[in-house]
Amino acid sequence: MFCFQCQETAKNTGCTVKGMCGKPEETANLQDLLIFVLKGIAVYGEQLDQMGAADRDNDDFIVESLFATITNAAWDDARFSEAIQEGLRRRDRIRAKFLETYKAKNGRDFDGALPDAATWNGAADTFAEKAKAVGILATGNEDVRSLREMLTIGLKGIAAYADHAAILGFRKPEINAFMHTALASTTRDLSADEMVGLVMKAGETAVATMALLDEANTTTYGHPEISEVNIGVGANPGILISGHDLKDMEELLQQTEGTGVDVYTHGEMLPANYYPAFKKYNHFVGNYGGSWWHQNKEFEAFNGPLLLTTNCLVPLRKDNTYLDRLYTTNVVGYVGATHIPNRPAGGSKDFSALIAQAKQCPPPTELESGAIVGGFAHNQVLALADKVVDAVKSGAIKRFVVMAGCDGRQKTRAYYTEVAEKLPEDTVILTAGCAKYRYNKLQLGDIGGIPRVLDAGQCNDSYSLAVIALKLKEVFGLDDINDLPISYDIAWYEQKAVAVLLALLALGVKGIRLGPTLPGFLSPGVAKVLVEKFDIKPIDTVENDIAAMMAGR
Ligand code: SF4
Ligand code: SF3
The missing domain is CATH 3.40.50.2030 (Rossmann fold)
Known part of the structure; x- marks a missing residue:
């Protein structure tokens, strides 16, 4: 097995024997094979999209399958095996549709080259063997591998959000069409620029997907409130x-x-x-x-x-x-x-x-008591906009620090608690995702009634933080989102956080701190591009980072 999709990957390079998360080799391999089969479906899906004969029958299947391979979600090999078999049946159906459509359009049979993912077939008892040949290391060049995997990993996060939206009846064909394009692209030899372009497009798609999910959640359940x-x-x-x-x-x-x-x-x-x-x-x-x-x-x-x-x-x-x-x-x-x-x-x-x-069960054993405050998604914060803007203008709020993302078990994540504790009292933390548990029970007080930790919601509600930033940019009449008094100190763990990160990059946010480690899937070459283009930086000591953020760096 080889897996480097999450922050806890072994030695920050890759899990090779058993996942640090506990994922067994067999499961990791079946996940790789499922992704391989999705690529096959996507090869035909993309062609049909381009021929104006889109087949949307596999959209939910692709979304759910990508989601199933996310860290800490699915631990049942039998279900992966079933998904692979269903994927192969779906692939053969869409292949037949493609061949027919091609012939009808061009008056001749398709005779172009097709990747292995689009043609391979095998029974369940061959999956384990095949899986070994189609994993991440099947791509030899480390930069190509890094870019392809960053795209696939980001896509898994996008799929998670697309799935939640779809369950509420909200779908956008452009998002699914991009999934075809992205998955199919990994079967081809593309230039570095083309691959970087696709990663950026994934960021835009992540924004669109989070916006769609926000719409789905708020129209179905109302706007989160304090x-x-x-x-x-x-x-x-x-x-x-x-x-x-x-x-x-x-x-x-x-x-x-x-x-x-x-x-x-x-x-x-x-x-x-x-x-x-x-x-x-x-x-x-x-x-x-x-x-x-x-x-x-x-x-x-x-x-x-x-x-x-x-x-x-x-x-x-x-x-x-x-x-x-x-x-x-x-x-x-x-x-x-x-x-x-x-x-x-x-x-x-x-x-x-x-x-x-x-x-038949006893009530829960008490772990703690009291209350925490949350519900600061965009609608609620914008309802308080006047107060927030006045506090910034008067200097009562000097800076916002976005500390969204994931939590994880590594000890180094104590950094985030310490940052929250040590940030000057005229700062406000904007959060979303389970990263918040590192500081949402601290007594950090408020600034003129505005709590110093504003929790927008789940990791997908990082979208809310972007909406708030864009609104502040408009209110303050700024041209560049990076001129706002906002710093980004993002904690990541799994693939949704990668989608959120790509979304922030697509929105033009620069200078993001990312921790507790930079992703293991970034090759030195690709990491260099991200640093040069977006000024992404690893976290440093709490003191250094707070000083830098307060100075707008
Ligand atoms: Fe390792 Fe993370 Fe993959 Fe689990 S999900 S096998 S910890 S890289
Ligand atoms: Fe947490 Fe798993 Fe990422 Fe939705 S629940 S943020 S880690």
Whole structure:
């Protein structure tokens, strides 16, 4: 196996035996083969898009399959094997459609060259062998590999957001067409400039996808609003829901209402507490615990059923006893956990098994008490715009520091807590994603009623931070987003954060600090381009970085 898609990759170069995340070699290889099959579908998909005969039948499949390969999402090899088989069937169908369309348009059979991904076929018992030949290292040149993988990794993040939007009925064919183009491009020899161009296009597509998801979320559930979120527990048994899928949140709340079972969020589901559509439920108690990597301990203490709607699910430790309380849904899978199937057309998922089990469980063990404040997505911040603008003009707010992204288990991430603690009191932290758990329970106070940590929501709500920045640029009459008193100190872990990073670059943001390490998938050559073009920098010491950020560097 070879995998270097996340921040915890071994030695910051690549996991080669077993993932630092716990991903076994077989799973990693099957993921590679699934991506390979998607590339085959994309080769024909792109041609049909270009011939004006687009086939959108595989869009959701491509999106879900890319999403399934994201770090800490799917741990069930049988489901990857099924997805590969389905992918091959789909590939053959779209191939037939392409050949037919080509002939109808050109009056002759297609006789061009096709990559292996577009023609290979094999039974399930050959997957393991084939997978070894189609992994990341199949690309020899390290810069080409770096650019192709940065594109694929960014695409996985885009797919995650596109999937959430699609579940709410929001799709944009341009986004799916770009997925064809991007995946197909990795089967061809392109110039460095062409590959960099595609990576930049991925950034634009990430912006479009996050905007689409924002539209989907806010039209379906209303705009997030300032909210106090209880972090203590109640006396009833509960169900803990984690991940990013708001539709699952909605249906779980509907189905648990009046049953005597409470609902709590974990990790990236915390922002569900900010939405009007969910806040109205009395049995929605609040948030339990911290970010994803605390789950072995916190899921144990929760005592009730656990529903994982997306990443991050980490393998159970030997001493964990919650496997029989663990439920997965969507692309998430784990051998031994119960999988809740997709909703039937026009219907809802069936969470009755969780509810029945919850009734037999003791209430959650209290981990902490009190409340945290969040809900500062763009609509809410813009409602406070006058106050914010006045505070900047009067000098009460000197600088905003965007500290969005992911959390992770490496000790060096204590950097983010320290930065938050040591930033001068006239600074405001803008956050989104599970990175916030490094500082959202600190008592950092407020500036004239504006809290010093403004949480916009999930990692995809980093889009909100961009909207806020663009609005401030307009209010202050600036030509360049980089002239704003905003610094970016981004923490990344998995592939959605890569999509967010590419989105920020596409919006013209320069000088981003990225940590706790620069991505292992950047070859020295590609890293150099990013530094020269965008002034991306690794994090330094807390003191140096704070001094530099306060000086606008
Ligand atoms: Fe390694 Fe990260 Fe890949 Fe897991 S997802 S195998 S930790 S690079
Ligand atoms: Fe976190 Fe896994 Fe990335 Fe959505 S839940 S931000 S790491």
